[in-house]
Amino acid sequence: xxxxxxxLIALFLLNACVKQxxxxxxxxxLGGAPTIDLITKNLLDRILNNEKIAFLFKETVREDLHExxxxxxxxxxxxxxxxxxxxxxxxxxxxxxxxxxxxxFVEDLILAMEDANVPFTLQNKFLxxxxxxxxxxxYQ
Numbered sequence: 001x002x003x004x005x006x007x008l009i010a011l012f013l014l015n016a017c018v019k020q021x022x023x024x025x026x027x028x029x030l031g032g033a034p035t036i037d038l039i040t041k042n043l044l045d046r047i048l049n050n051e052k053i054a055f056l057f058k059e060t061v062r063e064d065l066h067e068x069x070x071x072x073x074x075x076x077x078x079x080x081x082x083x084x085x086x087x088x089x090x091x092x093x094x095x096x097x098x099x100x101x102x103x104x105f106v107e108d109l110i111l112a113m114e115d116a117n118v119p120f121t122l123q124n125k126f127l128x129x130x131x132x133x134x135x136x137x138x139y140q
Contacts, residue, residue: 025078026125032079033070035116040069042112052104056095076129088136097138 030036044066048054057065074081085091106127113123 026122026129027074027077027079029122030077030118030126033074035118036070036073036077036079038116039109039112039118040066040073042115043069043109046108046112047105050104050108053101053108056097056101077126088133089140092137092140095140097140099134099138102134102138 027036030039044062048057048062068083068085071081072083072085073079075083109130110123110127113126118126
């Protein structure tokens with residue numbers, strides 16, 4: 001009887017420990033800072049050379065944009081970063097970005113994730129976080 005009681009207590013404590021662990025963030029699932037940095041590098045390589053949207057970034061300093069994107073991606077995926085840039089409406093105000101241009105950006109983002117070997121399921125989770133920003137970025 002004593003062994004059964006001890007076993008039940010051990011199982012209870014183990015169960016309590018399991019419930020207290022928090023689920024792994026998308027940031028962690030992606031591989032953390034190195035992967036976020038690589039996705040951002042790949043994305044900038046693509047968008048700054050994509051004739052369909054490169055003109056949108058002609059006034060942009062690559063290093064500054066890289067830093068802002070890394071910070072935002074990190075925060076939005078549950079990483080330890082705090083994004084301190086403008087919100088998406090302010091950042092894109094006056095640019096009149098069309099839906100088709102936003103879609104080209106997303107296509108390049110998908111390719112950037114593929115280049116970084118991000119699994120398809122994680123790509124979908126990633127895109128689900130950022131898809132709602134479409135209305136904040138376009139036609140501002």
